[in-house]
Amino acid sequence: MLQKLLDFIWPRKCAVCSGASDRPGRYICSDCLMRLPFTPVDGLCSCCGRDAPGVEGGFLCSECMEPPRPNFDRAGNVFRFEGHLREMISAYKFRGALHLRDDFVDFLEAYAKVRFRIEEIACVLPMPSSFSNRFWRGYNQCEYLAKPLSQRLSLPYCSRALRRTGSFRRQAELSGEERRINVKGTFAVTRKGEEVIKNLPPGKAILLLDDIMTTGSTLSECAKTLKAAGAQEVWCITLARPAMQ
Ligand SMILES: [Zn+2]
Numbered sequence: 101m102l103q104k105l106l107d108f109i110w111p112r113k114c115a116v117c118s119g120a121s122d123r124p125g126r127y128i129c130s131d132c133l134m135r136l137p138f139t140p141v142d143g144l145c146s147c148c149g150r151d152a153p154g155v156e157g158g159f160l161c162s163e164c165m166e167p168p169r170p171n172f173d174r175a176g177n178v179f180r181f182e183g184h185l186r187e188m189i190s191a192y193k194f195r196g197a198l199h200l201r202d203d204f205v206d207f208l209e210a211y212a213k214v215r216f217r218i219e220e221i222a223c224v225l226p227m228p229s230s231f232s233n234r235f236w237r238g239y240n241q242c243e244y245l246a247k248p249l250s251q252r253l254s255l256p257y258c259s260r261a262l263r264r265t266g267s268f269r270r271q272a273e274l275s276g277e278e279r280r281i282n283v284k285g286t287f288a289v290t291r292k293g294e295e296v297i298k299n300l301p302p303g304k305a306i307l308l309l310d311d312i313m314t315t316g317s318t319l320s321e322c323a324k325t326l327k328a329a330g331a332q333e334v335w336c337i338t339l340a341r342p343a344m345q
C-alpha cells in the first residue's frame with residue numbers, strides 16, 4: 101500500500117524504455133521484463149549452467165568435462181549478458197545504479213529456486229571485491245545483492261568470509277587460459293570464513309554470488325580456496341553470462 105502511494109507520488113521510470121514502471125517498487129516495467137534475455141531453465145550444462153541452443157535436458161559442456169574442470173560443483177546464470185540487460189548491469193556495477201537492486205534480487209531469487217535445491221544450501225557468500233574497487237565505487241555490488249537474496253531464501257548470509265590477497269589484472273582484458281593463471285592464489289579464507297566452514301552442516305553447499313560469469317575462472321578459484329579450507333560443495337549464482345563464443 102505504502103509502495104503504491106510512493107509510486108503515485110514519485111512515479112518510477114523503467115530502466116529500459118523510460119516509460120512509467122507498472123510494477124510497484126520496481127524499475128523494469130512488465131513489457132520490458134518479458135523481453136529480457138533470461139537463460140532457459142532446461143538444456144543447461146549440469147555444472148556451469150551454460151545453455152546450448154537446441155539441446156534438451158542436462159549435459160556436460162566441453163569446458164566442464166575436460167581438465168582443468170571448474171572447482172565449483174554447480175552454477176546458474178540468470179541472464180545472457182547482452183542488450184539492455186548488459187547496460188543495466190554495467191550501470192549497477194560501475195555507475196552506482198543501486199536502485200536496480202530489488203529487480204535483480206527478484207530474478208536471482210526466482211532462478212536460484214529453479215536451479216538449486218535451496219534446502220541443501222548452508223549459506224550465501226558474496227564475491228569479495230578488491231580494496232581499490234571498494235574504495236573507488238564505495239560499495240561491493242555483490243554484497244549488496246547477496247544479503248537480500250539470503251533473506252529471501254531464508255538462508256544465513258556470510259560477508260567477509262573470503263578476501264582478495266592482492267590485485268590482479270582486469271579479467272576482461274585476458275583470454276581463457278590467461279584468466280585462470282591471473283586469478284591463481286588471489287583469494288584467501290578469512291578467520292570468519294574458517295569459522296563458517298567449520299560449522300557447515302555435513303553435505304551442505306555454500307552459494308557464492310557474483311555479478312557476471314565469463315569463463316568461470318574467478319568463481320572456480322574462489323571455490324578452490326573454500327574447498328581447501330574444508331568446504332564440501334560450492335555452488336555459484338550470477339546475474340549474467342555472455343553467450344558462448
Ligand atoms: Zn519498460
Ligand SMILES: [Zn+2]
Binds near residue numbers: 147149162163
Ligand atoms: Zn559447463
